[in-house]
Amino acid sequence: MPTLAIALVTLALLAFMVWRLPRAPAPLIAVALGVAAVALLDLPARGVEIVGRVPTGLPAVMLPDLSMVATLWPSALGIALMSFTETIAAGRAFAHEREPPPQPNRELLATGLANAGGALLGAMVAGGGTSQTAVNQRAGARSQLAALVTAGAALGTMLLLAPVIGLMPNATLAAVVIVYSIGLIDPAEFRAIRKIRRMEFVWALVAMAGVVGLGTLQGILVAIIVSLLALAYQAADPPLYVLARKRGTNVFRPLSPEHAGDEVFAGLLILRPEGRVFFANARRLGQRMRQHVTEDMPRVVLLDLSGVIDLEYTALKMLIEAERALGEQGVSLWLAGLNPEVLAMVRRAALADALGAHRMFATLEQALVRFQSPETSSPAASSS
Structure with a gap:
């Protein structure tokens, strides 16, 4: 019940600020209030899960262990494919109509360079994400400057704020993602797809079910497989x-x-x-x-x-x-x-x-x- 209460209060607070105070840094306010609640009310003792320990300090340089290539390459190839797929999907979904469409080759090059650099510092796999992009967009991000600010904030967190971030309730983090990603669900778009082409409507439903049931990356993989099968069927029976x-x-x-x-x-x-x-x-x-x-x-x-x-x-x-x-x-x-x-x-x-x-x-x-x-x-x- 305490976890549910934290989630509902955060959702209500974010919805109110999005409605009445659109220029306010709603995610930061919600996170700050969540951290304060954990510190003042001892919420972990009441069953509320928190982010936990966040490592502090700068990462050490880690040289690649080439002996692991034979073991890791199949998984690495799958991760790379899914990471790039979500990156380009997020880029297309959030591109403004007056902006040039994202170029897949440039996105792939940028993702590869980011991962090559991050690998030397022990970073997690880098790639574009819909939930992070949604939060950024609703917060007012419009250019690469937002990514630089995010990188600076991450550096500050590693050096100074890691203990504070560790106190953030998982329910608060989930509420932020839900509120700022809900706009990705567009029933009108589903109706438009169904009106124009039923096959692509089926693809959309499969992709949605895959993401909801299996997760974002696995759901996208299911959608890709279904799309390829449908295209193969169409190619096998041309007009x-x-x-x-x-x-x-x-x-x-x-x-x-x-x-x-x-x-x-x-x-x-x-x-x-x-x-x-x-x-x-x-x-x-x-x-x-x-x-x-x-x-x-x-x-x-x-x-x-x-x-x-x-x-x-x-x-x-x-x-x-x-x-x-x-x-x-x-x-x-x-x-x-x-x-x-x-x-x-x-x-x-x-x-x-x-x-x-x-x-x-x-x-x-x-x-x-x-x-x-x-x-x-x-x-x-x-x-x-």
Whole structure:
């Protein structure tokens, strides 16, 4: 009960000062009152836990023990990954909208230098943190000067105030973190995510549950794993659209009931895959293409590859096999909209020789003009 009372009083005091006295150093006042209560009321004897002994004096230089590298490197690598992840997450969460976004490479360099220097002094792992940043922001921190002041205060504590800080109740420290981190919980943001994209809403819920149930670093790791699995699932099943042309224009867009008046062309099936086509999705993409060919029975299958950013060898081999199989069925395969990298890869393969220049086009419009020309208007011509 005494611990609960300390926590509730501190929460109420901080909330009041945030509401009525926003410019007051509320965390310092709360900590000072907590330390005073411990000293005057002998709260540890009543079951209130305090921070305890804080080492005094300057740290001694500690040279690294290289014999421990083999034992520690797996854990050190995991700690480094999680520390950097939380650092960049905190930087993005607290960046002001008019400020340039934090650069991950510079954050990684700064974190690495801080840890390299701190390691020689026996410091704990350094990294950005959401709770510390929240307290700093609410206290008025706006620049690197706040970090210098914090470093000076930490030095003063090590030399002079360590015994006093040791008397701070843990409940007081927890109340400070809760009050100044509560703004990180934004239900409106969750609603906005859910409205726009349900998959990312699931990621957000998983990240929240992971942080609440496992802790900040472990929760972020869970969110990263779930995100990577979701991205892998999306990459394994890329979009494939059947295209039609908007009447009176040269705009090609996915066929849908909303655009029922768009033009389709008898004997021509226009398909547009998007994303990176590689070994994990090439077979699935090929199955869906064959399904469309079976349903439409076209004379010409025109692949718009403008949305394909990369074509791996496995996918290119699939295209070569598809061109051969379609030719045996009397269906001609055409390509259009290849970006320079994909075009260079196609030209290095046997596919370019099989297609020839007359079945490879810079744009869909050029391919359509060719399809509608007299020399390709007949089935015999189109399968040649």
